[in-house]
Amino acid sequence: MNIINSILLRFALSPSFLYKRMGVDTRHLKVILSAKLMMDDRRPNTFQQIQRKKNNKPVSYATIGTMILSAVMGLVFLASFLAGKTYETKFTIYFSFYVTVLASILIADFTNVLIDIRDNYIILPKPVTDKTFVVSRLLHIFIHVCKIVIPMILPAVVFLMINKNILSILPFLFVTLMATLFTVFLINSIYIIILKITTPARFQAIITYIQIIFAIVFYAGYQLVPRLIGSSFLSKFELSERKGIIFLPTYWFAGAWQQLYGWNNSFRLWICVILTIAVPAFSIWVVIKYFAPSFNRKLSMISGSDLDISINKKAAHKKTSSTYSSLLSKLFTGQGVERASFLFTWKMMIRTRNFKMKVYPAIGYMIVIMVLMLLQNKTFSFNDIASQTKAGITSILMIIYFSNLLLFAALGQITMYEKYKAAWIFFTTPVNNPGKIISGSVKAAIAQFFFPLAFITVVSLLIFCGPTIIPNVLFGISNELLITAIAAYLGISKLPFSSPQQNNTGSVLRVFVAMILAFLIAAVHFMLYRMTIVVSILAILSLTATWLVLDTVSRLSWKKINSSYVDE
């Protein structure tokens, strides 16, 4: 166990006389906490999971990694001190960052790390008292949060020391403690509310979606913040003058700091102090008193364990609306293996949590990139698009040629699956043309991730520009498909959902090549834009070429495919 964990453990265990008086067995407490901290060290944290990169080396210094990441985040939070006139405003923004980031880290960590259902059958059957167990959990949460929070607030502490004085730090630490408690119990309440509303089985799905939203929000922020920093609007910004700001919890923390440091003695600031202390305390009490017992019980049902099969059965009986997908499958694939693969891939893409977590954020990234790029065109206007002027054409082409980003994200993930050994079915059955399995899956990805977008694009452009745009739009879309087909032919040589998660340098290369290709084709398109007849003919040629390439993919034999059963 590394040094940080040991220090924190020793600190947490220090009031041992108190624990003993409460009826806790300190020997058990120490051994449980030591084991948990050792496991934490070997488990990659939330950030490392959300990132696309994944290396196969076992993680054993996860703690240090977490702390460094937190410190970096803390550094980023300092940007909030650039905004606003008073410290009230600056701190409101600071604490908003703080609570949001802490919440998003904890939201995943809670189920994975902090409330580990394996305790139910590893620790509980042993002679460990309930009190010891509860305290061990609370202390584990406390240590875990400390490891995140302490590095996170360090940059701010240093900043305050430099810009203000030592006296400003104490109120800051106090207020941060309250804000942390607030966040922890906020997450707790979110969990409880979700559990009350839905079944434990859907719980994981909802948490996944929340994480995806967070990932997108961060990406947007990451793109926006540097641009906003320069603007003068920000420095004149003042929050405390706005009505209703008192309802924002992060303002309470800011106000409380202002009161405790500046001692302004204004009514509003004193309210802030009271709220800062009372709300976290009250929520702790409420959670422990009312929610904890049922919460633990429901939480233990989350990981798909069959403790309560009837609840799980209800979740499983969901009607799968398969008519849309079977219609599409009949439209795009031939009878037999290709169609089966299309339907298989379609369902797997919709139902696999890991796949969605890795691919859906790309929706957000795409929107953010497109919005930013359109905004950057200083002369951007809808009129430009409608009348298809040169600037308008650039925007139109950008929209069309970026719309397959999501599809590429999906194609990059489509060969990987955590339970990849299930692919034995492809190797023990008499499949003559494994290429058909691949082409079926590529078509499913195109149908699921590209067509809805293409449809929206076509319809909106039609509305804006009228029917004159049809040849160009068709050309653009069929080029996109062609690029995808070529990328699939060159890159995807594995069967869908048949390999372990890994850092796919091949796919990075593929995306790179695809981007270059897209850029070249877009440039050619730009030049040919006004030549309607040429464009129309080329559109048809491009569609034909796409069909041909996909057909070649479907003819790939076992020898050409880089796939064999992965037996470890």
Next chain:
Amino acid sequence: MEPIITLKNLHKRYGTKQVLKGIDIDIYPGQVIGYIGPNGAGKSTTVKILCGLITDYEGQVYVKGMNLRDHLVEIKSCIGYVPELAELYDVLTPLEFLSMMAELYNMKKEVASDRINKMLKAFGLETNINDRMDTFSKGMRQKILITSGLLHNPDIIILDEPLSGLDANSVIIVKELLSKLAREGKTIFYCSHMMDVVEKVSDRIILIDGGTIVADGSFKELKEKQGDTSLEKIFANLTAKDSLSAAADELINAFN
């Protein structure tokens, strides 16, 4: 009579570890082979080679007179593989999964869906046909696996611990099923640790240890040769390196 499966001088190496060190077996149609051996002996490896999961090996394998290397796909259509508690794409329902398997076996749609319904009904799973398999117990999954291996009515059935996870009633169903299939002339290759089942079900027992075959014959023949009453004892005699009761003694002694 020509053998339906022939393994000739089969060798398989994983890195530096030689797992199969020259397996020679002739299996005749209609035989029920009990393939037994300790952990790590090479049972699963042999089976995986036969089913097409492992394609790089040394030696020759012939199925129905065809060389496995040259006619892999054709051979796969006559073999039904039932793995032990294997991974499944369990976000799918049994109907979705088995329909896909049927497609991969090139079965006609009507035949497939009729057979799927009948087999699931026989296993008592007809109410779960549209439930996602990630809510299934071990036994339910194993039943799906058994169904998936028999769906296309193969002539050769290869099973790896097929009774794993099944309750007593289901075990009886499967044992009966295997006997009936044998009576129909199917060839059955059955890997297991459960000696009592292997004793009763197999015509011929092949014992593999350390990558080579150490015994081959009917249960009666093995009893005569080894002079023991149960397969368990024969197995222990031929494979246990040290005395097994000595190992139990050591465990008890840890408490003194």
